[in-house]
Amino acid sequence: MITVTIIGNGNVATHLTNAFSKTKNVNATQVNSRELKAVPQADVTLIAVSDDAIAEVSSKIKNSFVVHTSGSVSLNSLQNKTRKGVFYMLQTFSKDKEVNFSEVPFCLETENEGDKKLLESLAKSIGKKIYSISSEQRKVLHVAAVFVNNFTNHMYKTGNDICEEYNVPFEILQPLIKETAQKIETISPIEAQTGPAVRNDKKTIKNHLDLLNKKQQKIYKTITKSIRNGN
Incomplete structure (x- = not known):
């Protein structure tokens, strides 16, 4: 079982939370970005907020592995002191339009192979198209x-x-x-x-x-x- 804390309440955060809730091997909790004083511990802490807020939000998180979902923000923009990664889904997300994650490309980036395998397992729980993509390629x-x-x-x-x-x-x-x-x-x-x-x-x-x-x-x-x- 992979535990995930999703920070944010926008389209990406909501769609991801809903998708993970339908799987058997992921336990996901959604947290509003304004409630960072009580971030649940998890295997993966996933930041799904606006690009401009990623650095500030990540600087307040103490969890062991923190990733963001942005397409244009580099991995090094994360300001947490622990392990970092990127879990970017190349798709357009609208509030009332259901997303078929099996057709969504997952572009992953990590600092080490172990974290890469963890994100791959997370992506495979809801999707099929997995890519290892650097910050520059992203x-x-x-x-x-x-x-x-x-x-x-x-x-x-x-x-x-x-x-x-x-x-x-x-x-x-x-x-x-x-x-x-x-x-x-x-x-x-x-x-x-x-x-x-x-x-x-x-x-x-x-x-x-x-x-x-x-x-x-x-x-x-x-x-x-x-x-x-x-x-």
Whole structure:
């Protein structure tokens, strides 16, 4: 039985607590980050708070093995005096959307092999995709994730805005969104790229720009230029 104390009450902390509660070999306790005077002892103390709060929160913890869940914060940013590690799940977490942890990549980093095996066992209790990733690699993954997730979702939002403005159901675009995401599982993104920018279809590009507001035009021109340049 692995004992885990999860510090935080946000989306990541809550989803992890719920997932561990359904396993037979993990006993997890969730603690609000404001209640650090009474942190239960555990095999793994898992900090799931905002990036800016990790250093301060970790400095107040005396437990033997402390890890954080951030994609952009280095292992050495932990300020506890004991063993350190990282338990990063490369996935987007929303409050009311259930997470299938068997599909979530777990990116682990520790200071020694024993702790690595412990985190691997913890990850395998709810997941299947386990990777050993350094702090530098994790930073690269995190910024790449911003492009493929956060920025892409903003494009969905922009597309939805355009549809609403012209009274077109956004749901018509959903099969296209799914096909694009599935396509890059078998071919590279550059091979999957289609559209007027690839074809340099200037008339279509001009027609599109005429439909857009100034903010949307700026985004359209920037992305079109990047595609045209092969970047």
